[in-house]
Amino acid sequence: MRVSDMMHREGRVFLKSEVDQVGDNWPCLSFGKSKKRACDRFSKEFELGRDVVVFVGTSKKNTQNPKHRSRLISAFTVDPREILETSKIVPTDEFAAKGSEPHERWPYSFKVVDAANMIGPPYRHARDVIPKGYGDLGKLANFGDVVEAEGAERDAVMGLEVTPVKLNYTKSARNYLDGLGSPRGAIGLSMEKEANRVVQLIIDRVKRGGKTEEITHPLRSAPDTNVLKSLIISKFREQSLKCALCGGGFDFSGKNGMLQLSADRIDSKNGAYDSENIELTHLACNLAKNRFSSGDFEKWLSVIRGAGQNASD
Secondary structure: OEHHHHOOOOOOEEEEEEOOOOEOOEOEEEEOHHHHHHHHHHHHHOOOOOOEEEEEEOOOOOOOOHHHOOEEEEEEEEOOOOOEEHHHOOOHHHHHHHOOOHHHHOOEEEEEEEEEEEOOOOOOEHHHHOHHHHHHHOOHHHOOOOEEEOHHHHHHHHOOEEEEEOOOOOHHHHHHHHOOOOHHHHHOHHHHHHHHHHHHHHHHHHHHOOOEOOOEOOOOEOOOHHHHHHHHHHHHHHOOOEOOOOOOEOOOOOOOHHHOEEEEEOOOOOOEOOOOOEEEEEHHHHHHHHHOOHHHHHHHHHHHOOOOOOOOO
């Protein structure tokens, strides 16, 4: 099997420096916090079924296996439709081993679809196969970014032999990935529109945090827009498209404001909009929960569900 078997004959070959081969410890293509624009650009340029990514081992000691340094080590394809949270895909122990926090250094990732490792050792030295591409990877402006192998270098990479790799995601990673999907395909345009609306509301709230107008807005925080949208979509699926508070369905038509989607912080004292502190609720349920006591709110829920005889029970 060759790299050419993993891609279309007219496809593009993207190169990225990495410290190890693609595998269970790092089953994704990741970008650093400072490379958000590069990540967004790649998601638009890469086409699944057409293109391929090739890992080139770094020349430094952070590529722990000396046989991988400056060598072509892996080839794979990714799903570019959604930018995912790296911490949900990569095992926690792997971050600990690297002495890093995922949200600090590599927050953005794409899921690997098909993976293969180059035949070796010995692995082909990058200078021998992609001299220009290898030089481009070494430029300061390209650190952490992808570059493209073109012309004869592209053809040379396509001719390299590889062996397929079966990736075994952790249970938590599989649950996270199973809860995602193409927004346009699995969730629908109306729901994607709602997700975009809620994301923008959250971003606006975060921006207002700490500012004094007639009131002082509490400090809030949220992940990057694309990560936040993936989180909202994941919550859609986790909650089976139901309000987390009352269990009723949402109105995505926009005709009933009380039934529209609202992002509720589970712990209102915690200003973070993250996977541990966010749930999707009706706007009416969210407002009622925050305005009244928990006892009054639960009584109200029992009444609208028909469980209580009347409001004074």
